[in-house]
Amino acid sequence: MEKYTKHFFNNIRKKLQEWETAVAIPHEEVYRFIHSLAGSASVLGLHKIGDRSRELMDRYEEKEGRTWTISEVKEELFDIIQYCYQYEEESIGVLPGKQSRSGEEPVILLIDDDTSFLMYMKEELEKIGWYVVPIANPDKAIISYYDVRPDCAIIDIYMDGTNGFEVLDFFKKKLKQQFIPTVMVSGENSKEVRMKSYQMGADDFIAKPFELDEFIVRVERQMERKKQMEELVLIDELTLVYNRKYLSQAYAQVQSNWARTGDSYCLAVLDLDYFKGVNDRYGHLVGDQVLKKFASQLKSETRVQDTVFRFGGEEFVVLFPNTSIKEACTLVDDIRKRFSQLKFQAESDFFCTFSAGVTEIADPTKPFDTWLKLADQALYEAKSSGRNIVKMDGKASEHTPHKTMKIAIVDDDPIIRTVMMDIVSKLPGEQHIQYDIQTFKDGAAFIESEWHMTNPCLVILDGVMPKMDGLEVLERLRSRSDSDRYKVLMLTSRRSEKDISRSLQLGADDYMTKPFKLLELEARLGQMLKRMR
Structure with a gap:
């Protein structure tokens, strides 16, 4: 039966590949294909495919005067195509013990030119729920440190051509804070x-x-120590958000990211209205409860990438990365509206409001105080306008152009291309980021395309393809002068350890072994896109 099932899936791939080169597909041909799936799938025990095929057959007559595009066919048959992937995935099985990704797991940067060690450690550490970024090239490790922002870096001392002490020295000098x-x-x-x-x-x-x-x-102990140090030195004891000591470090990260990507940042200064009156009337203990609740709401209602600081007293600062000033004002104003409706209880019920000023960090080479003063001026305008309002810095641009991020899916399997296209198109994005997604049926088609020559590009790259395999594509990308513009996720067979090793040596940013769970792929792509933003 397994032989016939494999033949069934291969026939689907063959038909999809045939249709991808057609300008128009006759309806009768699509109908006959669905009819064939309905009959064969049930015989082979592929009941989900058979049931879905019969549902589609009931929608159409065999003779209809229309033609289909390949996009329309894939959309109509998507459930069937996804079932095909899931059946094959289940029949082969996935690595045991692997945990699903939440996007919030500890991030480990693993630097070693021994690719066998990298592969083994990545597999074992990801079983316990860590996200491991394996780096075989020490030079690439330094760049990746900025992108990844790991919870722990593990460095081998002796690597071909580079001493691990040099990498350690760089980390400690440049990133000592x-x-x-x-x-x-x-x-x-x-x-x-x-x-x-x-x-x-x-x-x-x-x-x-x-x-x-x-x-x-021992690594867990180091990460726990990091967390404790941050809480001790950088976290405000009352509100449990970052204190102003952390602002210099956070701004240094802004400067680093801006130098490499040119992304826009915004800064908001928020101040509770008439807070002295709360302390005078209800006492400082109630005032502390207001501060804690305000900080908690800021943390819960800002995004994962945003950073909240208690600047002093009842004044807070929020850094918004990759955000236009218009978007930042909207985010702060939404928080303002909800906070103003929050009821506090003391000897009598009362409400609190806050005012805010927002500015765009247009040039991070300038001191942080430059932008703090502009946001403070906007805050002063908000206070002068009656409070409980958000004001934009009048000198800031009201519009920041959208950033385009390209995502290439390079795989010769039309089933995988279709499923991945659906996953990628549904990934959560940001308002200022536009995803431009393209699929390529082989490596040569991707390399010959001019589409990826501009903007940051995430390449989901199959290792084995006709004409030009994934390793050759990766090698060509890494030989480019702008190679750091590309982030590459290699898709490899579980049995091709040599290919995995070679992809790490050539500078792949991550890899996944087939077959993989679709949720696992989605989480991994989310992690990589977060690094690119």
Whole structure:
């Protein structure tokens, strides 16, 4: 039966490939294809496909005077195409123990030129729910550090052509305020190597080979230490949002991102109205409850990428990355409306409001105080206009052009292309970002296209394709002078460890082994797009 089922799926692929080259597809041909699916699927026990095919047959007559485009066919047959992928996925099985992704799991940057070690560690650590970014090229690791913003960096000391100490030195000098732990690993366990690791600022040293469970515990300890340090040094004790000490570090990240991507940022200053009257009438304990509730609402109603700070007293600051000033004003105003309806209880019920000023960080090479003053001026206008209002900095541009992000799906399998196109088109985006999505049936078609020559581009790349395989495509992309514009997710067979190894050496940003759960793919793409924003 398995032989006939495989033949059934291959026939679907063959028909989709045939139709992709057609300008118009006769209705009668589409009807006969659906009729064929309805009969064969039920015989093979593929009941979901059979039932769906019969539902479609009931919609149409065999003789109808119309033609179809391939887009219309794929849309009409999408449920069937998705069932095909799911049946094949279930028949082969996926890696056991792998947890689903939430987008909030710990992020580990793993740097080692031993690709076998990278593959093993990635698989094992992702089983426990961590998100692992494997880097085989130390030079690429430095760039990735900015993109990934990991919770822990694990660095091998001895790598071909590069000393892991050089990478560690860069991290500690350039990012010393980030409080991101670094763990050195090495096959050499001499006293000299251990001492040098600690002298250069490593937070831990683990000798190879190691017991995996002990390794996990030690890395978890470092990440917990990072969290505790942030809470101790950078978190406001009362409101549990960042304090003003963290603003310099956050602005340094803005400057770094802007230098590489040119993305727009906005800054809002928010101040509770008549807060002194709350303290005077109800007491400071009630005032503290108002501050805590206000901070909690800011945290819950801003986006994941936004950062909330308590600047001092009843004044708060919010940084909005990749956001136009019009969008930032809308976000703050929505929070204002909801907060003004919140009832506080003391000896009598009362309500609170806040005013806000918003500005665009047009040039992050200028000091942070430049933008803080502009937002403060807008806040002053809001207070002068009667309070409980959001004002935009009058000097800021009211419109920031949308950023276009391109997503290429390069795979010779029409079933996978169709399913992935659907997943990618439904990924959550931002108002200022437009996704331009294209599919390519082989590597040569992608390389020859001029479509991807501009804007940041995420490439979902199948490893094995006719004419030009994924590794050759990856090699060509990484040889380009603007190669950092491309983020590449390689799709490989579980059995092709050599291909995975080679893709890491060539600079793939991540990889997934087929077959994979669609939710797993969706989460992985979300992580990569978040890095690109």
